[in-house]
Amino acid sequence: MKSCGSSNNKKRGNNFTREEELVFLDEVFKYKNVIENKKTNNVSTSDKNEAWNKILIGFNSNNLHPRTLDQIKSKYDNLKTKARKWVADKKIDLKGTGGGPGANVVSDPVIEAVLNIRKSINEQLLQNGANEPGSSKQSSKYYLSDDDDVNYSQEQDLNCSGETLSNKVKLAVGQEITYENICNKENQTPQKTSRWNSYTTKMLKEPINKRLRPKVVNPIFSSKEEYYKKKKELIQVSIEDIQRKAKEETQKFEEERILASNREKREQEEYNKKMLLLDLQIQKAKNSIN
Numbered sequence: 001m002k003s004c005g006s007s008n009n010k011k012r013g014n015n016f017t018r019e020e021e022l023v024f025l026d027e028v029f030k031y032k033n034v035i036e037n038k039k040t041n042n043v044s045t046s047d048k049n050e051a052w053n054k055i056l057i058g059f060n061s062n063n064l065h066p067r068t069l070d071q072i073k074s075k076y077d078n079l080k081t082k083a084r085k086w087v088a089d090k091k092i093d094l095k096g097t098g099g100g101p102g103a104n105v106v107s108d109p110v111i112e113a114v115l116n117i118r119k120s121i122n123e124q125l126l127q128n129g130a131n132e133p134g135s136s137k138q139s140s141k142y143y144l145s146d147d148d149d150v151n152y153s154q155e156q157d158l159n160c161s162g163e164t165l166s167n168k169v170k171l172a173v174g175q176e177i178t179y180e181n182i183c184n185k186e187n188q189t190p191q192k193t194s195r196w197n198s199y200t201t202k203m204l205k206e207p208i209n210k211r212l213r214p215k216v217v218n219p220i221f222s223s224k225e226e227y228y229k230k231k232k233e234l235i236q237v238s239i240e241d242i243q244r245k246a247k248e249e250t251q252k253f254e255e256e257r258i259l260a261s262n263r264e265k266r267e268q269e270e271y272n273k274k275m276l277l278l279d280l281q282i283q284k285a286k287n288s289i290n
Contacts, residue, residue, distance in 0.1 A: 014065055021075075021079070021113075022109060022110060024072060024075065027058040033121070034048055035048055035052065055072065056072055083114040083118075086111050109224035109227050112223060112224060
């Protein structure tokens with residue numbers, strides 16, 4: 001009698017290595033605007049399936065261990081979950097009030113690659129003046145700040161006055177700069193209470209001031225580039241070591257061949273001398289008989 005789950009057992013594949021994860025995310029980055037689009041009237045399900053098939057083909061063509069479509073989709077979801085957890089842990093440290101030096105942020109090329117995919121989509125949404133497809137404009141800032149490691153300098157530009165970056169650029173370009181405008185602007189007294197007149201509780205969710213955030217020493221993807229640089233150096237050293245060993249083996253084989261050749265010559269000379277001595281002894285014996 002067969003067991004209940006013997007026919008449904010699936011063979012577990014090998015875990016993704018760090019190199020495979022980076023290659024996979026590079027392929028995802030090419031089709032990020034398709035697979036991450038949530039608006040059905042822009043991208044259909046067939047378009048997303050086609051994009052995933054292209055990602056699968058591109059990944060398997062550069063990988064020694066081929067994967068299935070379900071495996072790469074599940075891997076992408078797991079990587080996004082891991083990136084969200086990393087961002088959440090980082091924000092908990094940013095908002096801490098215990099004082100003292102901040103915790104060291106351990107950079108991970110895989111997490112940075114996932115965040116770079118989200119960051120490029122967020123930057124495109126901010127440039128177009130639109131939000132993530134299928135959500136409101138007001139929830140864009142909160143969605144980006146809660147889900148991804150966004151660029152804080154861009155969030156700072158979207159302040160509480162409600163002006164977008166594109167509107168600010170239009171106003172700055174259209175305004176005529178004259179001496180009278182500069183003088184009038186210098187004589188104006190700042191209204192400190194204007195901000196509090198329109199204060200709402202939603203302003204508590206605004207991003208933290210840039211001066212209160214720890215400085216990021218390495219930009220995004222710097223650790224990934226450093227990783228590939230070290231990997232390239234390691235491969236180069238391995239190649240040089242293999243070439244050196246091959247050269248030593250060749251030189252050793254050549255020396256052994258020369259020694260064997262000299263040994264054969266000496267043995268041949270000794271054999272010739274013995275044969276000559278034997279001929280002389282035979283000749284001497286014949287002469288003594290006669």
